[in-house]
Amino acid sequence: MILDKIEISPKFKHIQIREITDSGDYHRRFLMPDMDVSGEVQKIQDIAEVEWTDEVKSAWTTFKAEQEEKE
Numbered sequence: 001m002i003l004d005k006i007e008i009s010p011k012f013k014h015i016q017i018r019e020i021t022d023s024g025d026y027h028r029r030f031l032m033p034d035m036d037v038s039g040e041v042q043k044i045q046d047i048a049e050v051e052w053t054d055e056v057k058s059a060w061t062t063f064k065a066e067q068e069e070k071e
Contacts, residue, residue, distance in 0.1 A: 001027060003041060012060045013051040015044060033060040 001019035004026070008015060015031040031037060033052045037045050 003043070006044065006047065008047070008051055012063065013056045015047060015051070017044065033057045034064075 001021055003017065004020045005018040006015060013033060017029050017031065019027045019029075021027050031040070031044070031048065033048075033056050037048045040048075
């Protein structure tokens with residue numbers, strides 16, 4: 001797949017990735033601040049390092065915990 005587009009969501013800095021598959025279709029995926037990006041291309045690793053501050057990671061963890069309490 002070819003990396004086509006990267007966007008960052010404003011609140012929790014989710015990394016939204018659009019890739020072009022070998023057949024020419026688009027494949028989208030999202031990376032959250034608690035995910036391991038060590039297997040991603042360097043560009044994505046660099047973005048995660050800048051965007052996923054300790055504050056962002058903490059806010060994401062708190063949000064997830066609050067959502068689990070509601071279930």
